[in-house]
Structures are given as structure tokens and as C-alpha cells.
Amino acid sequence: MxxxxxxxxxxxxxxxxxxxxxxxxxxxxxxxxxxxxxxxxxxxxxxxxxxxxxxxxxxxxxxxxxxxxxxxxxxxxxxxxxxxxxxxxxxxxxxxxxFKNPQDNLFIIAYTGTKGKTTSSYLTYTILEKMNNKKTALFSTMDRIVGKKAGMKFKSDLTTPESLDLFRDMRNAVDNGMTHLVMEVSSQAYKKNRVYNLKYDVGIFLNISPDHIGKNEHPTFEDYLYCKKQIMANSKICIINKDTDHFDEVLKEAQAHVSEEKIYLYSQKDDVVDFKFSDIKTVPTKGKFKISSQSDKAKKMNVDDEYVVNIPGIFNESNSVAALISTALAGASKENIKQGLSTTVVPGRMEVIETKNHGYVYVDYAHNYASMKALLSFAIGNHPKSKIIVVVGSTGDKGISRREGFAKALSEYANIAFLTTDDPGFEDPQKICEEIDSKIDHKKVKVNIVLDRIEAISEALEMSNKESVVIIAGKGADPYQKIKGIDTPYPTDSVVARTVLDDID
Structure with missing residues (x-):
């Protein structure tokens, strides 16, 4: 070239x-x-x-x-x-x-949101794989998949990489026979113009809540929201979760760039949308929901039915609806969608471990108040009589507001908390934990500070019994700890939990 x-x-x-x-x-x-x-x-x-x-x-x-x-x-x-x-x-x-404009040879579905981008992307990817005989590329926070042969799947460094790397990977995907691409688009991608002039066939706005505000990220929430909304300005078709905060602002951004016929709204709460979904049965390991088309353009897509999703939680049913709409617009059949949703596995996202003697263990990437609240409320809803034990930390050098958010969520839902290390960067993890602890209501939550994350998980699991739920939050499937500029190898929360359980369960 x-x-x-x-x-x-x-x-x-x-x-x-x-x-x-x-x-x-x-x-x-x-x-x-x-x-x-x-x-x-x-x-x-x-x-x-x-x-x-x-x-x-x-x-x-x-x-x-x-x-x-x-x-x-x-x-x-x-x-x-x-x-x-x-x-x-x-x-x-x-x-x-x-790279010869590889984006022109791919049907691109792009997601943004404070939470749910990775799960929604994996759900969408799995459905499309059923539809197009494994010709889908994936650019996510965790994995980058540009083909199906060995060496064409690798770990991601950034949710949305530098533009040069992004277009290079698109070129490789096209050359490897991929016809569709599912990608996450971070607010930083627009803040730093990594996706400047890139257009998506379908862009999805999942939700927004305060996050990524700090000296190394967005100076204000307004700046964060502005960057998130840019996906609406750069998509041929826009899908919006009407249940999101700041919905009116997001809708106005979409309306400024595409016609009403190119905007699809979905909700669990509101009838004035194109698609409404309702929870049928959420159990500890799966979810089941129903889709009802409310508008003529929605009815034409012929997706009304009941669906099972292989990831529990109503918030993941909402993610599934976004994946359902976007893939139907890409040409997926109802059967493709059902097969994809029921078989999707997302490493480190609502990963469920059902034990013999230590109740349920959930490993999840929840890393801010909104995602932690959703995770903990799910746990209480499905295990109302269980003691809720949470292992969590907060990152250093960024997302400072998350610390108070964790404290708030723990005070609202947890019984016992183990505060530990999670990518402290150049900050002291002890001070980060103490900052979270200072905001927790100690009348409601017993707090333990255990900086060694493996030890914290071990102590939480050893404390648990059949009537317990242990939630290990924040890192998901991350195989490292970011410490003073170095990615220090870490076995992942799931591996640690399973290793401990092999010894004690």
C-alpha cells in the first residue's frame, strides 16, 4: 500500500x-x-x-x-x-x-454507553456469526477479532484504538473475508478524534451516567455527554435506549442528522417507542424477555417473540434488545437472533459460578455506580435471603468519582465489603481503599481492606456459605493489574475464584 x-x-x-x-x-x-x-x-x-x-x-x-x-x-x-x-x-x-477506506466494505454496528458496550457487542457479534457464517469482526474492550485463523484474535489495549490502528485492523478484516464489524466507541475516541470522519451503518446509544470525569479524561460531565452523543451524528441509523438519562438530548442529536424513519427507540418502561421489552423470568444464570413492536417500522422487522439470553440480569435483557434491533437491521433472522442470544458468553461479564457450599459467585466488570447498582440490585432480587459479600476496588489516576459511587452502592445493597486493589496506577491502593471506606455507611456494611486482590477474593469466598452471594467486581476478565505504568500479570478474577473454590467447595 x-x-x-x-x-x-x-x-x-x-x-x-x-x-x-x-x-x-x-x-x-x-x-x-x-x-x-x-x-x-x-x-x-x-x-x-x-x-x-x-x-x-x-x-x-x-x-x-x-x-x-x-x-x-x-x-x-x-x-x-x-x-x-x-x-x-x-x-x-x-x-x-x-488503508483504502476499508470501512466502505464493512457493515458497521457501533455501540456507546457508560455501561453495557462490551456485553452488547458480544451479543451482536454472536448473532451476526450465526447470520453470515462467521464473517464478523469485533473491536471490543477485551478482544479484537479480524479473522478466523490463528493469530487473528488478540487482546485490546484500548476500547477504541488510535485511528491508524483502527483502520489497519479494518483493512485486515476485509482482506480476511469479514463482511460485518461490531465495535465499541468510547467517549475518548471522540474526545481525541480517533474516529474522526468515520461513519457507522448503525449506531447505538445505550445509556449515560457520570463516569470518566477527571484530569486525564473529561473535565466535566457535559463534555462527557457531548462526546458520547457524537455517535448519533455519525450513524446512518440510530438506536436509542429511551430509559437512559439525558434521553431528550441524545434524541435531538440523532434528529439533527437523520430522519425519524432512521431512529429506533426501545424501552422497558415507556410505551411511546418502537420496541418495548418486558422481563418474563430472570434467574441466577439466564434471562428471558418478550419483545413487542409498537410502531409500523418496528412491526415490519418481524421480531416480536420471547427470547432467552445466556447472561442474567434485566440490564442484560436491555443490552439484548439493542443487539436484537441492530442485527435485525443488518438482516439477521429471528432464528439467528434466538440462537445468538441464547449462546453468547462474555468473559468477565456476569460470569456465574454456582457452587455446592458457597452459594453463587458473580464475576463482573462493574466499575462505576450505575453498573454496580444494577449488579447488586440483581443479586438481591434473585437472592433476597442471601448475605451479599462484595470484593471491589477502584482505579487510580482516573475515574475518581467512581470511589464515592462504589461507597454509595455498597451502602445501599451490601452486607460485607472487601476493598482491594484494582489498577492503582501511580496512586497508593491503600489510600484509594480508605477513600472509598470513608464514604461507606458502616452501620450497614462491614468493611475489610485487603490490598492483595487474590487474598481478598479468597477471604470473601472462605467466609461465604450456601446462603451467600459473592460478587467480585471491577476487573472482569482483565489479565493484569496496572501498577506504576506496568501491566503486571494477574490470573483474572474468574480464575482466582475457581482456584479457591476448587480447594474449599
Whole structure:
């Protein structure tokens, strides 16, 4: 592959991003990169990041860079210079160009929401796999799947990666025969223009609640909401959960960009929607719900029926409805949808362990007040006589508001809490736990601070009995702890729990 320098400049002009260009050669670039350690001969290089230094560019030029693009002009000689207003937007546009616009060859279903993105994406992915004979790519918080052969599935570093990596993976997916893509879109993806100018065939807004507010994330909730709403501005068809907070604002964003016929609403509570769902029976290991079409455009899709979802909780029934609507719009049959929902497994999301002598154990990624409240209320609803024991921590360096949210949820629903370590980053995990503990109502909840997460899980399980529910929250299937800039290997909550139970159950 290569990229025409002249065409690159024309696209930057079209988007009003070009400040100036100084060219010593019109030769096409044969490679693109933003990493000075990943350079080949005749590379176009993006100088990105607040901490970028000229020495990185000098090193890259010595290795083979012939064109650099930057918001800052450097004194490096004998290289093409393209100066732009926004390097992230420029990288997204030119990455799509270099990889031959692979998005045009994929039916893309994209999810955003404070909680439920990963579960909804897996549900959608599984349904589409039934529909198109395993030709679906997946870009999720946990996994990236670009094909079906060995080496085409790998762990994700970011919910939504840098644009260059995103379009490269799309190109690989197309070249590997994939026809559909399911992807999560984070608020940071719009905050940092990682998905600039990318359009989705179907975009879904699941929900929003205060999260990701802090010095390294969004400065305010308003900024967070604004970024989340951008998925509505970049989708050909919009699906919205009417039960979400700030629904009116999200709907207005969709209405500003597509016609009413291209907007689908669903709800458990409201009749003035296209699809209404009702819980039939939620049990500790599965959910069952009914879909009723309320509008003419919904009735045409012929999806009214009862469905079983292989993940418990009414909130996962809601996620299932989003997956049902989006895949039906992609052409999935009712049978495809039923098969997909009933067989989906999401590692670390409402993973249920039914024990002999220690009740039920739930491993879930719940990492803020909204998701923790949903998880704990589910536990109480399904196990009303059980003692609720929770193992949880909070991340360092980001999501500071989560700490008070955890304390609130624990005070409302838990009997016993083990506060422990969860990706402390550069913060002291003891202080993080103490901050959560300071907000807990100790008249309602007995609190234990056990920093070793494996030990905390062990103590919680050893304390439990047949009348207990143990909830291990926050990390899900994450196989590491982020400690002082290092991803330290960790066996995952599920593996730890099962290992302990093998010894004591």
C-alpha cells in the first residue's frame, strides 16, 4: 500500500486542516506510522501527543521517514513538512486513505454507553456469526477479532484504538473475508478524534451516567455527554435506549442528522417507542424477555417473540434488545437472533459460578455506580435471603468519582465489603481503599481492606456459605493489574475464584 502526498494534502485542505506544506518530493509514501520505533523506508510519520519531542522525529527520519505531519514545525532538513491544525483528525483521514477506506466494505454496528458496550457487542457479534457464517469482526474492550485463523484474535489495549490502528485492523478484516464489524466507541475516541470522519451503518446509544470525569479524561460531565452523543451524528441509523438519562438530548442529536424513519427507540418502561421489552423470568444464570413492536417500522422487522439470553440480569435483557434491533437491521433472522442470544458468553461479564457450599459467585466488570447498582440490585432480587459479600476496588489516576459511587452502592445493597486493589496506577491502593471506606455507611456494611486482590477474593469466598452471594467486581476478565505504568500479570478474577473454590467447595 502507499499514499499519495498530493492526495493527502488535498484531503487535508477539504477538511480545513492544512496550515502549510513544504515538499521536497512528490513521491508516494509507502508506509505510515506514529511510532518512531515502527519505521520503514519512505514512511509518512505523524508527530502526535503532548509529550512528543523533536528527537523522536529526528530518530524516525534517520530510519526512513520522508514526510512528517505535525501541528508544530520542526527544524529537521531534507524531509517533506505538512503542518496541520489537528494532528489526530489528520491521522484519521489519512489512515483511512492509506488503508483504502476499508470501512466502505464493512457493515458497521457501533455501540456507546457508560455501561453495557462490551456485553452488547458480544451479543451482536454472536448473532451476526450465526447470520453470515462467521464473517464478523469485533473491536471490543477485551478482544479484537479480524479473522478466523490463528493469530487473528488478540487482546485490546484500548476500547477504541488510535485511528491508524483502527483502520489497519479494518483493512485486515476485509482482506480476511469479514463482511460485518461490531465495535465499541468510547467517549475518548471522540474526545481525541480517533474516529474522526468515520461513519457507522448503525449506531447505538445505550445509556449515560457520570463516569470518566477527571484530569486525564473529561473535565466535566457535559463534555462527557457531548462526546458520547457524537455517535448519533455519525450513524446512518440510530438506536436509542429511551430509559437512559439525558434521553431528550441524545434524541435531538440523532434528529439533527437523520430522519425519524432512521431512529429506533426501545424501552422497558415507556410505551411511546418502537420496541418495548418486558422481563418474563430472570434467574441466577439466564434471562428471558418478550419483545413487542409498537410502531409500523418496528412491526415490519418481524421480531416480536420471547427470547432467552445466556447472561442474567434485566440490564442484560436491555443490552439484548439493542443487539436484537441492530442485527435485525443488518438482516439477521429471528432464528439467528434466538440462537445468538441464547449462546453468547462474555468473559468477565456476569460470569456465574454456582457452587455446592458457597452459594453463587458473580464475576463482573462493574466499575462505576450505575453498573454496580444494577449488579447488586440483581443479586438481591434473585437472592433476597442471601448475605451479599462484595470484593471491589477502584482505579487510580482516573475515574475518581467512581470511589464515592462504589461507597454509595455498597451502602445501599451490601452486607460485607472487601476493598482491594484494582489498577492503582501511580496512586497508593491503600489510600484509594480508605477513600472509598470513608464514604461507606458502616452501620450497614462491614468493611475489610485487603490490598492483595487474590487474598481478598479468597477471604470473601472462605467466609461465604450456601446462603451467600459473592460478587467480585471491577476487573472482569482483565489479565493484569496496572501498577506504576506496568501491566503486571494477574490470573483474572474468574480464575482466582475457581482456584479457591476448587480447594474449599
Amino acid at each position: 502507499n499514499i499519495s502526498i498530493d492526495e493527502a494534502i488535498q484531503i487535508l485542505k477539504q477538511h480545513d486542516l492544512l496550515v502549510k506544506s513544504e515538499l521536497i518530493s512528490q513521491k508516494n509514501a509507502d508506509y505510515i506510522s506514529y511510532n518512531s520505533k515502527d519505521i520503514k523506508d519512505n514512511t509518512l510519520f505523524f508527530c502526535k501527543g503532548a509529550s512528543f519531542k523533536e528527537e523522536y522525529l529526528i530518530d524516525a527520519v534517520n530510519k526512513g521517514v520522508t514526510t512528517y505531519i505535525s501541528e508544530v514545525e520542526y527544524s529537521v532538513k531534507n524531509v517533506n513538512k505538512i503542518i496541520v491544525k489537528d494532528i489526530q483528525k489528520a491521522m484519521s483521514l489519512l489512515s483511512a486513505l492509506y
